[in-house]
Amino acid sequence: MGHEVVDIATKLSHFSDLWSPKVVGRLNDYEIKVVKVQGEFVWHTHEETDELFLVVHGELTIQLRDGDVVLRPGQLFVVPRGVEHCPIADGEVHALLIELVGVINTGNAGGELTAAYDDSLL
Amino acid sequence: MGHEVVDIATKLSHFSDLWSPKVVGRLNDYEIKVVKVQGEFVWHTHEETDELFLVVHGELTIQLRDGDVVLRPGQLFVVPRGVEHCPIADGEVHALLIELVGVINTGNAGGELTAAYDDSLL
Numbered sequence: 722m723g724h725e726v727v728d729i730a731t732k733l734s735h736f737s738d739l740w741s742p743k744v745v746g747r748l749n750d751y752e753i754k755v756v757k758v759q760g761e762f763v764w765h766t767h768e769e770t771d772e773l774f775l776v777v778h779g780e781l782t783i784q785l786r787d788g789d790v791v792l793r794p795g796q797l798f799v800v801p802r803g804v805e806h807c808p809i810a811d812g813e814v815h816a817l818l819i820e821l822v823g824v825i826n827t828g829n830a831g832g833e834l835t836a837a838y839d840d841s842l843l
Numbered sequence: 844m845g846h847e848v849v850d851i852a853t854k855l856s857h858f859s860d861l862w863s864p865k866v867v868g869r870l871n872d873y874e875i876k877v878v879k880v881q882g883e884f885v886w887h888t889h890e891e892t893d894e895l896f897l898v899v900h901g902e903l904t905i906q907l908r909d910g911d912v913v914l915r916p917g918q919l920f921v922v923p924r925g926v927e928h929c930p931i932a933d934g935e936v937h938a939l940l941i942e943l944v945g946v947i948n949t950g951n952a953g954g955e956l957t958a959a960y961d962d963s964l965l
Contacts (some may be wrong), residue, residue: 724907724909724910724912724920725920726912726913726914726918726919726920727918727919727920728917728918729917729918729919730917746895746919746921747893747921748893748894748895748921748941749892749893749924749943751873753895753919753921770871771869771870771871772870773868773870773875777917785846788846790846790848791848792848795850795851795852795899796848796849796850796851797848797849797851797868797875798846798847798848798849799868799869799870799875802871819870819941821871
């Protein structure tokens with residue numbers, strides 16, 4: 722098996738669906754994912770784990786109950802475990818996520834935006 | 844306490860020392876660090892954990908015993924636990940690292956390049 726370099730832009734060029742994170746790498750029991758988002762997600766919480774967002778394209782707002790966090794390319798934010806949040810973006814945003822294996826994108830909220838596990842880009 | 848956005852370039856503008864990772868964020872029991880490197884590091888292994896490198900400036904070669912991995916801006920690589928590696932860069936490289944809390948930069952090798960823990964940018 723070779724040693725795979727993950728080129729983030731190339732991985733993002735392989736899909737266009739929104740709110741559907743794709744696994745591109747693993748770090749111990751964490752997964753590195755890329756995702757495209759636009760519009761508003763659902764308010765949800767991950768009770769068991771922090772979640773890292775790193776924006777590579779566009780401007781992402783992460784709504785929190787006590788204020789908004791705005792992320793532009795080259796900026797990252799860690800949503801602490803147990804903190805309710807809701808991403809929203811006017812334009813299309815491309816981001817890198819780092820999450821514990823098994824995390825569901827909609828957390829405790831569920832619903833139609835719950836994405837299937839997708840490691841087809843791995 | 845506010846919700847801190849980490850601007851990677853701004854964090855990197857605050858220091859110039861080489862091979863001395865600075866903690867800029869935390870994700871559960873992991874630390875997000877920025878580092879500047881140039882020249883050759885030491886061959887070493889982290890027996891207990893994988894290690895993520897994401898290059899944001901310059902070109903980084905991670906030498907492995909069975910071949911080199913070359914990373915350019917926007918590219919990442921996870922060195923698997925137990926795999927001996929030695930970063931090397933002709934020019935200055937700026938990178939983001941994600942590592943388990945407590946990881947020593949020189950792993951099992953030790954020596955003069957072993958960096959003190961630095962969370963002054965947190």
